[in-house]
Amino acid sequence: MKSIILLSGGLDSIVALGGFMDKYNIELALTFNYGQKSAEQEIQATKKISDFYKIKQKIIKLDWLKEITKTALVSDTQIPTEDLDTKNSAAAVWVPNRNGLFLNIAAAFADAEGYDYIIFGANADEGTTFPDNTENFREYVSKVFELSTLKHPKVIAPLINCTKNDIVKIAIEKDIPLEFVRSCYNSGNKHCGKCESCIHLKNALIANNANKYINILFE
Numbered sequence: 001m002k003s004i005i006l007l008s009g010g011l012d013s014i015v016a017l018g019g020f021m022d023k024y025n026i027e028l029a030l031t032f033n034y035g036q037k038s039a040e041q042e043i044q045a046t047k048k049i050s051d052f053y054k055i056k057q058k059i060i061k062l063d064w065l066k067e068i069t070k071t072a073l074v075s076d077t078q079i080p081t082e083d084l085d086t087k088n089s090a091a092a093v094w095v096p097n098r099n100g101l102f103l104n105i106a107a108a109f110a111d112a113e114g115y116d117y118i119i120f121g122a123n124a125d126e127g128t129t130f131p132d133n134t135e136n137f138r139e140y141v142s143k144v145f146e147l148s149t150l151k152h153p154k155v156i157a158p159l160i161n162c163t164k165n166d167i168v169k170i171a172i173e174k175d176i177p178l179e180f181v182r183s184c185y186n187s188g189n190k191h192c193g194k195c196e197s198c199i200h201l202k203n204a205l206i207a208n209n210a211n212k213y214i215n216i217l218f219e
């Protein structure tokens, strides 16, 4: 048995890897560069994470994706720092069919190279705003792979019922190197502390008394 993980370098993907790599024998990380503002920082982070866990990594470029979307993640539009946790802010950072696309690419690797599972970091908090972070989505995509592949890889979202607070708690319990996390939507060397992703990470670190990581990660 062996597995692939979608590794963006954010909190959810590093904990999905560090927390479940033994259970699912995760051997390969796929990291996507679709021209997002933080691509370079995410790639640096995922390289460190893949080295730390001694797994293979492939970086996949999807240059065309940024050409068909105006999302603030790739365009000159500023990433929202106010009006967070609303439909507006979710729409501003929506990338067309992102998780659907990434999972299908992972399924092609699974089909070609014999991987049994595809792990991704969907979680309860993001599931409330993003439909492609839900159990329903996970289940449907797994079903599609029964028809679209010969290997029939199963999609697993081990954090699907966890909030960000729960995810930081798991990270601390399992000694996951949170100093390698890259969750920020912006391109600075350190986390901006103002975008939605930063605010959720910061709050979860504070809730778990993990302030030392705030000093390491944030501006």
Ligand SMILES: [Zn+2]
Pocket (backbone or CB within 6 Å): 183, 184, 185, 186, 191, 192, 193, 194, 195, 196, 197, 198, 199
């Ligand atoms: Zn940020």
